Amino acid sequence: MDDREKLMELCRYYKGEKENPYKEEQNKACLWSYERAWLLEFTKPQSRLLMSYLSQYTAVGLTCFSTDDNVPITLKALLFNRYARTQYSNYEAVESFKRFYNKYYLDM
Numbered sequence: 767m768d769d770r771e772k773l774m775e776l777c778r779y780y781k782g783e784k785e786n787p788y789k790e791e792q793n794k795a796c797l798w799s800y801e802r803a804w805l806l807e808f809t810k811p812q813s814r815l816l817m818s819y820l821s822q823y824t825a826v827g828l829t830c831f832s833t834d835d836n837v838p839i840t841l842k843a844l845l846f847n848r849y850a851r852t853q854y855s856n857y858e859a860v861e862s863f864k865r866f867y868n869k870y871y872l873d874m
Contacts (some may be wrong), residue, residue: 773808776838777801778871793870800848804841819843826856831864835872845871 774782779794780801788794807813823829823843831842846863853859 770805770809773805776836776841777805780805796848797845797871800845801841804838804844807844808838808840816840816844819847822847822850822856826860828860828863832867832872837871842867 770782774780778801779788779798786795786798788798804816807816820840820843823839823846826846828842828846829839845867846859849863849866850856850859853862
């Protein structure tokens with residue numbers, strides 16, 4: 767098993783498909799595309815984009831959020847970044863992101 771396959775095992779939606787299989791389910795379709803983007807970015811050496819997302823994620827105090835769910839922190843950071851862009855500020859997004867993450871990412 768190569769590194770890409772190991773990383774894919776950490777994804778809940780993206781399983782290496784070329785086409786998004788969730789076209790009819792908006793939330794799942796978005797989560798699939800975010801996982802795909804995370805995997806592609808993670809496999810780049812020294813990804814500045816993921817490091818930027820991680821800095822944003824830790825700056826708002828999410829470092830210890832849901833640490834036992836087997837989801838890499840850089841993936842959670844990317845999900846937070848995508849979620850927070852629709853909010854007034856990153857800090858305002860924290861509590862609603864936690865609810866979103868638990869309901870739409872962990873429980874789906």
